[in-house]
Amino acid sequence: MIGITPIAPLQPTEVTFNYAGNNTPPVAVLTGLNTLLLSASATPVPDIVALGATITADGIVNVAGGARTGDGVFAVATVNVGVSSPITASVDTGGSTLPATATICETNAATSLCLAPPSSPSVTTQINTTATTTFGVFVSRSDLITLDPGGTRIFVRFKDANGITRGATSVAVRSTLFVPLFQQLFTGEFAVSNFFDHNVPQEFVDANGNMVTFWGEIVPFFDGHQGYDFPMPEGTPLLAVADGTVSFAGQSADFFCPPLNRTVNGPLIEIDHVTTEGTFKSLYFHLSRADVTIGQRVQTGQQIGLSGNTGCSTRPHLHFETRRVVNGRAIVIDPYGWDGSGIDPWTLHPQGTESVRLWSSGQAPALFKETRLAPNPSGSSAPVTLTVFRWMGVRDSQYPNNEFVEVTLDPRFAPTGSADLTGFSLRNNNGDTFNFPSGLILRSDQPIRVFTGAGTNTSTTLFWGRSSGVWNNVSDCARLVSPTGGQYRLANASGACS
Ligand SMILES: [Zn+2]
Numbered sequence: 001m002i003g004i005t006p007i008a009p010l011q012p013t014e015v016t017f018n019y020a021g022n023n024t025p026p027v028a029v030l031t032g033l034n035t036l037l038l039s040a041s042a043t044p045v046p047d048i049v050a051l052g053a054t055i056t057a058d059g060i061v062n063v064a065g066g067a068r069t070g071d072g073v074f075a076v077a078t079v080n081v082g083v084s085s086p087i088t089a090s091v092d093t094g095g096s097t098l099p100a101t102a103t104i105c106e107t108n109a110a111t112s113l114c115l116a117p118p119s120s121p122s123v124t125t126q127i128n129t130t131a132t133t134t135f136g137v138f139v140s141r142s143d144l145i146t147l148d149p150g151g152t153r154i155f156v157r158f159k160d161a162n163g164i165t166r167g168a169t170s171v172a173v174r175s176t177l178f179v180p181l182f183q184q185l186f187t188g189e190f191a192v193s194n195f196f197d198h199n200v201p202q203e204f205v206d207a208n209g210n211m212v213t214f215w216g217e218i219v220p221f222f223d224g225h226q227g228y229d230f231p232m233p234e235g236t237p238l239l240a241v242a243d244g245t246v247s248f249a250g251q252s253a254d255f256f257c258p259p260l261n262r263t264v265n266g267p268l269i270e271i272d273h274v275t276t277e278g279t280f281k282s283l284y285f286h287l288s289r290a291d292v293t294i295g296q297r298v299q300t301g302q303q304i305g306l307s308g309n310t311g312c313s314t315r316p317h318l319h320f321e322t323r324r325v326v327n328g329r330a331i332v333i334d335p336y337g338w339d340g341s342g343i344d345p346w347t348l349h350p351q352g353t354e355s356v357r358l359w360s361s362g363q364a365p366a367l368f369k370e371t372r373l374a375p376n377p378s379g380s381s382a383p384v385t386l387t388v389f390r391w392m393g394v395r396d397s398q399y400p401n402n403e404f405v406e407v408t409l410d411p412r413f414a415p416t417g418s419a420d421l422t423g424f425s426l427r428n429n430n431g432d433t434f435n436f437p438s439g440l441i442l443r444s445d446q447p448i449r450v451f452t453g454a455g456t457n458t459s460t461t462l463f464w465g466r467s468s469g470v471w472n473n474v475s476d477c478a479r480l481v482s483p484t485g486g487q488y489r490l491a492n493a494s495g496a497c498s
Contacts, residue, residue, distance in 0.1 A: 009040055009041050010038065011039060011164070012038070012166075013037075014036070014038075017034065028150065030150040031095070032094065032155060032169075039164065039166070044082060045083060045160060045166060046080050046083055046084070046127065047167065048080055048127065048166045049078065049079050050077070050078045050158060051169055052156065052170065052171045053074060053075045053076075054074045058341050059149075059171050060341070061074045061139055061154065061171050061174075062174060063100065063139050063140065063145065064175070064176055072140075072141075073138050074136075074137050074139075074154075075134065075136055075137075076089075076135040076137060076156050077109075077134050078132065078133050078134070078158065079131070079132045080128065080129055081129075081130070082129065083129055084129050085161060086161050087124065087158050087159065087160060088123070088124040089104055089106075089122060089123055089156060090121050090122035090157050090159065091104050091121050091137055091155065092154075093152075093153065094153050094155050094170070096152060099141050099142045100139055100140065100141045100142075100154070100173060101139070101142075102138065102140075102154050103119055103120040103121075104119065104121070104122065104136070104156065105117065105123060106123055106133060106134070107134045109132065114136055118136065123135070135156065137154065137156060139154055139173055143175075144175045144177075144354075145174050145175040146343060147173075147174035147343050153173065154173050155170040176338070177356040178357045179280070180358075180360040181241075181273060181275060181280065181358045181360070182242055182359045182360060183301060184241070184301065184363055185238070185241055185318075185320060186232070186238055186318070187239075189365065189366055190230040190318075190365070191230070191231060191369055191370045191372075192367045192368065192369060193222075193229045193317065194227075194228065195219070195228060195367070196214065196334040196335075197211040197212060197224050197225045198213070198346045199211065199345050200349055201225065201226045201332050201346060202224050202226070205224060206224025208223065209223060210223060211223060212345055214334050214338055214339055215340050215395050216341055217473070220474055226332045227285075227332070228320050228321075228335075228367075229318070229319050230320065231315060231316065231317040232307050232316060232318055233316060234288050235289075235307065235308075236318070237303045238284055238287070238305050238307055239301050239303060240271060240299065240300055240302045241282050242273045242282070243299050244271040244274075245272050245296070245298070246294055246295060247270045247281070247294065248268065248269065248270035248294060249270075249293055249294050251265045251267055252267075255312070257311070257312035259312065260312060264311050266285065266311020266313070267288075267305075267308075268283060268286075269284045269287065269304055269305055271304070278326075280356070281323040281324075282320070282321075282322055283321040285319035285320075285321065286309060286312075286318065287305045287307060287308050287310060288306045288307065289306040290304070291304055291305045322335040324353055326353050331352070333353060333354070333356055335355075336357060336359065336367075337356055337358075338354070367394050368402060369391060370391065370392075371492055372387065372389075373490065374387065375408055375409075376410055381412075382488045383410055383413040383414035384407060384409060384414075384442060385409075386478055386488055386489070386490040387407075388406035388449075389492060390402070390404050390405070391471035391492040392469075392471070392492075396452075396471075396473065397468045398468070400452035400464075400466050400468050401451045401452060401453035401454075401463075402452075403469050403470065405478050406449050407421075407449075407450065408442075408447040409442050409444050409445075409446075409447075411444045414444070417443065418442060418444070419442045420440070421437075421441070421442055421448075422439055423483030424480065424481065424482060426464075426478065426480060426481070428471055428476050428477070429476050429477050432466075432470045436462070440462075447460070448461070450462045451463050451464065452469055452470050452471070453465070454466075475493045475496040477489050477492070477496045
């Protein structure tokens with residue numbers, strides 16, 4: 001605790017603190033981040049305490065901006081713990097020159113709507129003692145902004161009628177690339193088995209031991225994966241994700257396939273999409289049939305071929321890959337962009353480039369991992385079984401309803417056609433337990449799904465009520481425990497149910 005007693009009026013000053021250890025260099029002084037705005041007055045003055053809140057709740061505002069759709073936005077909440085006063089709230093970029101502009105409006109605290117169109121660079125309003133006035137800030141950019149949390153910041157300052165700063169807050173800012181180019185890849189939905197690895201996406205070359213998903217989660221799936229793998233039945237129709245020209249359709253060159261331990265080639269299709277934001281390529285691998293030829297123009301949604309199990313593949317699936325042409329080279333990128341904290345790790349690699357979100361709104365395949373099996377597949381005779389275990393989606397920690405478990409009656413072992421779930425529970429390997437409501441009846445052909453998050457229960461949809469995911473994304477076991485203690489198990493990885 002630090003106590004300060006002024007002995008004379010003091011203009012607003014950024015008080016710096018020096019942190020140093022014996023074996024470490026001193027911590028850098030970052031104005032607005034680890035400094036204290038201090039002032040003293042002989043008469044009562046307004047005193048504005050302000051907090052900024054970003055959509056991603058990490059203190060970073062993402063700006064698509066420029067010719068692209070979607071500006072960055074953040075909210076600021078204040079409370080005046082001093083005297084009532086007119087206050088001018090203004091936005092700036094601190095001491096940095098950034099290719100960014102910001103506008104500000106006062107908002108209705110209940111609806112977050114601007115009371116008047118946002119203006120640049122300031123808005124003036126009366127803030128009375130204890131009033132909690134809120135603001136919205138909108139950020140546009142004219143060029144890329146690489147995240148530097150200490151240097152790329154948008155400040156909001158609150159000045160009284162005499163122009164003296166009585167409070168401030170700030171958030172970091174960075175650019176994200178978003179080109180809403182791609183439409184539907186296939187009809188229906190298929191689980192994903194491998195994501196794009198932002199930690200060196202070079203198949204069979206990268207060996208750093210893990211995969212980094214586009215939201216920054218470190219997972220142990222296929223190290224170096226260059227695209228997205230969707231297991232699907234052979235012969236599933238594949239669609240052109242955008243208008244373009246087929247630049248390749250045929251057999252790849254021979255290459256050594258480590259999973260098969262032999263040299264293979266395989267049919268693939270590559271389509272070029274030329275846009276004002278540059279040229280992108282979509283590539284479809286492991287096909288059983290190509291319906292297009294080199295040089296052919298294709299239109300969004302047109303069937304271009306059928307999925308298969310050819311080339312370097314161990315089971316029927318589509319490998320969908322995206323490339324971005326930079327300085328004449330087609331470099332793999334993630335069509336889901338980068339949404340983790342900090343900058344895209346792939347951009348830091350000498351051969352890397354920034355990933356671009358290419359999916360139009362609502363068109364990206366949902367990304368989830370699940371185990372799906374028929375009731376009693378290995379000869380057991382349980383009347384109440386587990387048939388779907390969806391154990392991972394995008395950011396389960398924030399969106400627990402990505403996860404669910406499906407409970408299904410096996411009529412072969414339930415002659416009455418129903419079962420009472422009183423006394424049944426669900427458990428994970430960690431011991432977290434969900435108890436089924438007393439008197440709930442499971443009926444033939446009416447499976448019941450138990451979602452991890454919050455919601456309103458119905459006769460076939462139940463909610464565990466957790467604020468984050470319960471199923472481990474690497475190794476876990478869904479255990480349906482009967483009133484007598486028997487367990488029916490479904491694993492999300494081999495050996496996870498012991
Ligand atoms: Zn793949």
